[in-house]
Amino acid sequence: MPESAANFSSVPLLDYALLSTDRDEFILQLRHALINVGFLYLSNPPVSSEVIKSLIGYIPKLFALPQEEKDRIKMANSQHFLGYSRLGAEFTKGAVDYREQFDIATPHVCRWKPGEPDYYRLWGPSQWPEETSVPGFKATYEQYLAEVQSLSYEFSSLISEAFGLGPDGLSHFYDSDDLMQHRAKIVQYPIVEAGAGKDQGVGPHYDAGFLTFLLQASPHDGLQVQNLSGEWINAPPIPGTFVVNIGKALEFVTKGLARATSHRVLSPKGTTPRYSVPFFQNIGLGKRLTDVDLQFPPEILKLRDARGDVAPTDSVNFSEFDREPSGRVNLIGRVKSHPDVAERHYPELFKQYFPNGITGPVSVY
Numbered sequence: 001m002p003e004s005a006a007n008f009s010s011v012p013l014l015d016y017a018l019l020s021t022d023r024d025e026f027i028l029q030l031r032h033a034l035i036n037v038g039f040l041y042l043s044n045p046p047v048s049s050e051v052i053k054s055l056i057g058y059i060p061k062l063f064a065l066p067q068e069e070k071d072r073i074k075m076a077n078s079q080h081f082l083g084y085s086r087l088g089a090e091f092t093k094g095a096v097d098y099r100e101q102f103d104i105a106t107p108h109v110c111r112w113k114p115g116e117p118d119y120y121r122l123w124g125p126s127q128w129p130e131e132t133s134v135p136g137f138k139a140t141y142e143q144y145l146a147e148v149q150s151l152s153y154e155f156s157s158l159i160s161e162a163f164g165l166g167p168d169g170l171s172h173f174y175d176s177d178d179l180m181q182h183r184a185k186i187v188q189y190p191i192v193e194a195g196a197g198k199d200q201g202v203g204p205h206y207d208a209g210f211l212t213f214l215l216q217a218s219p220h221d222g223l224q225v226q227n228l229s230g231e232w233i234n235a236p237p238i239p240g241t242f243v244v245n246i247g248k249a250l251e252f253v254t255k256g257l258a259r260a261t262s263h264r265v266l267s268p269k270g271t272t273p274r275y276s277v278p279f280f281q282n283i284g285l286g287k288r289l290t291d292v293d294l295q296f297p298p299e300i301l302k303l304r305d306a307r308g309d310v311a312p313t314d315s316v317n318f319s320e321f322d323r324e325p326s327g328r329v330n331l332i333g334r335v336k337s338h339p340d341v342a343e344r345h346y347p348e349l350f351k352q353y354f355p356n357g358i359t360g361p362v363s364v365y
């Protein structure tokens, strides 16, 4: 495939500061990145660099906690699928992902009551390491999540504007702040010996939700993004930036204007692990992607048509993902990727999706 705007060879960098000096130019660049790439770097983001620096400082300390202490907050304890996962606990497309992680979400109480749908149980409090083991970590991380959450709403509004909808075009999909929870995780990708056959940090996948804000928290290459001709394009860490990408749900509601782009992480080489912190912006638990049929101006749709279709994918493997409430879609995704948690907290769903029990590798995406 010849090089074209749509067949990108690098991930574009947008400067958030441009918003206050030349808003139209920022929106133009954003529209291009959304339609043709589905990934972008954001420099000068409105998230405190002190908080980011402090968070980055905590990450190696978290993973260095005694195994026993990490296992005390293991995900299997939590009906909300929040907590620690050991190395090798997750798979993408049948192959093990060589990473270790803490899933920690924005603060939320569990709103489920008997008789309500199961998926209301998906959101609830996180599990935290002992304050005395990592003093100040919880406060720093909660501050970080709050700032990225605000950025995620601002960004959603900018996307809506870039697609000609006005700033509130996507707000239908969110509930009020007290009824929203967003999920983030702190990830360590250990180094692997060359040729050990374990270089899948995380296998090729699409993110499922609306927007992802990724902090690359160490100077390692490894993140790669797939262009239309299938080439893997490096997205190396750029200090002071976030990597922002689009999930399948936002691609669906924008009728393919915002591309969801396949990506993966190769395990780091060298002497130190790679660290990252992805933040996944959710939509309301009860919202369905088909609730609203957004109407985009024809001149914007033409830009999408000029790009061409994004190849069909099997990555969203729940066929009703557009018609069921987002909470249910998410819950089924979680059940499939963490059957040990499901077996304990959602025995009926577990039986439905794993009628023969856990017999082999499971797939995250």
Ligand SMILES: O=C(O)CCC(=O)C(=O)O
Residues within 6 Å of the ligand: 187, 202, 207, 214, 223, 263, 264, 265, 276, 277, 278
């Ligand atoms: O760790 C990274 O850089 C990316 C992780 C990722 O794509 C994911 O967890 O969905």
Ligand SMILES: [Fe+2]
Residues within 6 Å of the ligand: 205, 206, 207, 263
């Ligand atoms: Fe991802």
